[in-house]
Amino acid sequence: MTHVNGAAVIAAALLVGAGIATAGYFVGQTIYNSQVAVNTAEVKGLAEKRVEADRAFWKIQYTVSGTSTSDMAQLYAQSEVDQKKIVALLLESGFEATELSPGVIDTSTEEFRDENQKLVEKKISLIGSIDVETAKVRKVAEVRSKLNTLVAQGLAITNNPPAYHFTKLNAIKPEMVKEATTNARIAANEFAVNAGVKVGGIKDAQQGGFLIRDVGEEYGDTKNIEKDVRVVTTITFYLTE
Structure with a gap:
């Protein structure tokens, strides 16, 4: 049987460990140097x-007003007439029916009272709208000014600025x-x-x-x-x- 001196084993282990550590140092240093050199x-x-x-989106609003709820039927009839006039102008100007979307008619009531809270005046308004969505963006700017002809006829129109996308x-x-x-x-x-x-x-x-x-x-x-x-x-x- 061969007997190995314990001190020799320890010395050998230290040498191997030192060698591994040294090799690890050089490998690590090489990686580090390659990184800093980039x-x-x-x-x-x-x-x-x-x-x-x-694409253009344009909303046109029109309003008819009265002073009594008894005028409501007449106001609705007038609102429909105004809507048809606006739609006709848009179609005559080159827009397609598929590009026009008439909206619902909203109703609003305003009361005006004096300092004693006595009712002085009452205003009932019907507000309709027509949405225009079109790829004819240049035509929108052109037709907007044409609505003035309907204003001259007495239509109360809100010509909202279009949105261009x-x-x-x-x-x-x-x-x-x-x-x-x-x-x-x-x-x-x-x-x-x-x-x-x-x-x-x-x-x-x-x-x-x-x-x-x-x-x-x-x-x-x-x-x-x-x-x-x-x-x-x-x-x-x-x-x-």
Whole structure:
């Protein structure tokens, strides 16, 4: 039987352990050095596009008024006449019947009293509306002024401002993202030239949200027909020698 000296075993174990620890140190140091040697540049790329609204929403309201509930039947009849006049003008101006949606007629009552709370006057109003939803956005602006001819005939019309919407964002997204990415690489190249390096592949990319604003406005996207669409991408590029 072979007898192994205990001190020798301990010494051998220490040597092996030291070797493993040393190897681990060099492996770890190599990984660390490879990480700190990676140079990158984070840049932003902007893309902007001028578009036109492709959908318009326009509400027209009309009102008839009387002073007594006994006038209600006559008021309803007059309201129907006014509605037909407005619809006829819209159809004659080029809108389709499918683009028009007459709404319900609402009733409101106002009472005017003196300082002693005695009823001085009573006003009953019937308020109707017609919603116009159309892709003929330019025609809306044109026809709005034509309603003045009905006002001149005595119709009480509320010509509300239309809302213009751009609904084809998905169609322009790929092109705009590509442009923003290209502009980001241009910015990275300018940085690289000054730093004496070259731009490599993309390490990371983040796309910001698309923003739609009326032309000339800081807020809002329904007032004007013309819109500005913009998107910003943030891209990190590798830099090489």
